[in-house]
Amino acid sequence: MTTTKSTSKTAGTSGAPMVKAEGVHKSFGPAHILKGIDLEVAPQEVFCLIGPSGSGKSTFLRCINHLEKVNAGRLSVDGELVGYREHNGKLYELRDREVAARRRDIGMVFQRFNLFPHMTAIENVMEAPVQVKGESRSAARERATKLLDRVGLSDKAAGYPSQLSGGQQQRVAIARALAMEPKLMLFDEPTSALDPELVGDVLDVMKDLAADGMTMVVVTHEMGFAREVGDSLVFMDDGVVVESGHPREVLGNPQHERTKSFLSKVL
């Protein structure tokens, strides 16, 4: 696993960043949440985002696929500006259709799973390929079966989300995102709604994805995962990046007071 990863990593580092944020600001009315975020996520990198509750981690993640609109700064994915088109030095807002088209390439996994409760597991996975990409149902079903197999749930294909455990639901949600063959995966605390004994299964699926060279931005409280799988780690507090670097360095030898006090609480 480690060997495939390191080889793919060297291939990736030469490329342009997958996600690039320059001075990203976001407010909700008077509440200034993101106060100038600068960071880069390289292709095939596992990029971990940690920080106290309310620091703006989810908000930043949601900006990346334009579920939230950035107020200032530049945010781009794979070289394309999020939510805007640049033409002759002017920015044009994208139409809903164009925003939707860009989102196809970005998978997202939510803290609360957000599976479609009126569809079975396999229908959840098939939905976007059929409805968005226009894939035939039989082809989509075949691929969905493989994806469910990959996350270890081939026997739950016909189950409705309400009949699955939290860990199983989250793995279906990952399969659902993967069905669109994204180039970037966003994870928003994918294990924090799970019972402790179910966390491992989900993390295993994510490790497997990382080993396959998927670019991942992961908001997490699982420091063990960050240390083991992460390539970079950013500590955010109060809407700014306080500290960043290799996970083992930041977690093992934090430089800033705020990082130290946060880590002393969670480790």
Add this chain to the structure above:
Amino acid sequence: MSVDVDKSDRSPAGPPPPPPSIKAIPVRHYGRWVAAVVVIAVIVLLGRAFATGNVNWDAIPEYLFNADILKGLRNTLLITLLSMIIGIVLGVILAVMRQSKNPVTSTVAWFYVWFFRGTPVYVQLFLWFNLGLVFQYIDIMPIYKDEWSDFMTPFLCALLGLGLNEAAYMAEICRAGLNAVDEGQTEAAHALGMSHGKTLRRIIVPQAMRVIVPPTGNEVINMLKTSSLVIAVQYYDLLQAAQNVGRDSGVVVEMLILAAAWYLIATTVLSIGQYYLERYYARGSSRQLPPTPLQRAKAKLSGGFHRAGGAA
């Protein structure tokens, strides 16, 4: 403490022997017996009053399938169905309009609901009937031109009066349904690259249906009965037919009872349909659906005897 002792006593002994079944005198429900006696007495008295009263009972089966009555019934069912279709389609559109980011659209929807919910449907029917005082001609330029009174038939009056009124109520029901769906569902669909329209159609509406269907079933049943108000616009519905036949044949009360019977039959059929529709839209929402009455009856017949005995 004592619980701990019990446990440690039992666990090394392996599986415990089955406990002896409890022998106790069941609670006597005297209230149920009294209620049953009272109810039976009332039914007997009422039945006798009606049977010996001045009602020609034979007329009811005789006219049950009378051609005029059946025509009225057909018209009632037709106007109910068509008004509900108008109501549901327009209601969904209004509900989506209410949620629109476009302020013009949402305001128009708000005013529509405000007006049609704020006035009695009976008054609205009269208004449609008398709109000829405002518009003398209908003139849809190249296609159609006619005198208003010829265009606005009783059927159209009834349809517009009931359908447009219903739309206002359906709009509120649909809005509640759409709002009941978790926001995370929209986000998940958008994150997968689904458009607004697809998200609405594939993800939101099917889930909203669970909230929308039960009150809509009530609306259908209500509409069936409310449709008897179309007598105001001289539409030939079941009630009108029953009254006409009754007047012509001198069996006025009998025909009213007959009409009531037909309304009851129709609402009963609709209730059964509603039950199964609700089950359909509840799929995936609960781990296991409750049994249908048929399944329950079978279960009772096979296993419920001693329970019935205990209750008696």
